[in-house]
Amino acid sequence: MHTSANDVSTGRARATQVLSVKETADLELTERFAGGDESAVRDMYERWSSLVYTIALRSIRNPDDAADVTQSVFISAWKGRAGFDPNAGALPAWLLGICRRKIADFYSAKARVEIASTQAIESDGSEPIHQVDTLSIDTIVDRVVLADELGRLGDPQQKIMELAFFNDLTHIQIASVLDLPLGTVKSHIRRSLDRLKTRLEATSVTP
């Protein structure tokens, strides 16, 4: 793939630069938001509305309700920005924390309506209706975040990881299929796994 040392070093230099630009952008966005800059909400929406909406949709399974939740998440984030502490965690983790609460609020409102409409239901010990046959919110958040990050790995990393995860190929098989050196595949696998782990940690919150 890399035919000369020059290509490799150029590629690396570019990758480092892209990463640092991304990190700088994150930091800048966080500061703008914490500082009360309204335009930061637009940027946050562009970056994370798909995550928020998809998590809501997977959980609630109704596009209209998921859209309402998405709207309320960003409105709450803006109104509650004084409560965001950049030192306590990353902005997406905080945003997804709000998303979890909004989904929980949606369910409790729905449960109240259902209970009211059926007049009398024993509330003690009975499993909440929505929990039956539903993935936990933590599981949904993890999977959507991972799917998102997988899509951002770029190739050949994304292809390598999809073959490893979904086709259960070994690194030797992947190297053969993609015609890549073994060492390249191994290091891509390790770095990608590390990146997925880091992303999960950055978005995990203790509810």
Next chain:
Amino acid sequence: MSHLDPDTIALIALGESALPDDIEHVRGCLLCQGELDELTAVAASARAISPQDRPVAPPAQIWDRIEAEMGTTPRAIPAPVQPRVRRKSRAMFALAASVGVLIGGLGTYTMISADSVDSGSTLVAQAALEPLRDVKEPGAASVQQIDGREVLNVQASGLPATNGFYEVWLLAPDSSNMISVGMLDATQGGQFPLPAGIDLTAFPIVDISLEQFDGDVTHSADSILRGTLAI
């Protein structure tokens, strides 16, 4: 024994077969075992991804709804200082001093004995500070001349606790220029000696902003209380 190569740990986490020596090491090594457990959990979560988990964008009109709702938030109406304006205090002080504009020279003192019980203390101006958001109680500000120096008094008891801090500003009528007067103790209010030579008619607005510890010395554009000094 040396730790496992990180690439090898990643492969084992994905379920590839490992050498007996490597397995033995991992069993006896908290560090490698911990790393392996974490990556194994990531791999397990990733393998459970279904097509439905791939992020899809919300309907286009959602942003419009958010924007419309944000537009109605109380904060947007008073349009506090935005965009961020670089502080120009130094230039303004120099200007005011060079022109020789002194409050004393304007003859705008108002004597209100009830507010100036101290001998040698004269009320120069005062303002009610109206809440712009999140604050229930209005505040109050007054400028007194004490022994020839002007001092801004700020009373604001209803400010919410914050991870940042509150800063007191004097703003030009059109918010184009401003002077930072100091940091406000949210529980006690405060007294701020004003720079000699300041022209309060050029900076008649008292503004309390919520600032974050972000190293940015400019106004955050997040104003909490505001009022115009009646001079």
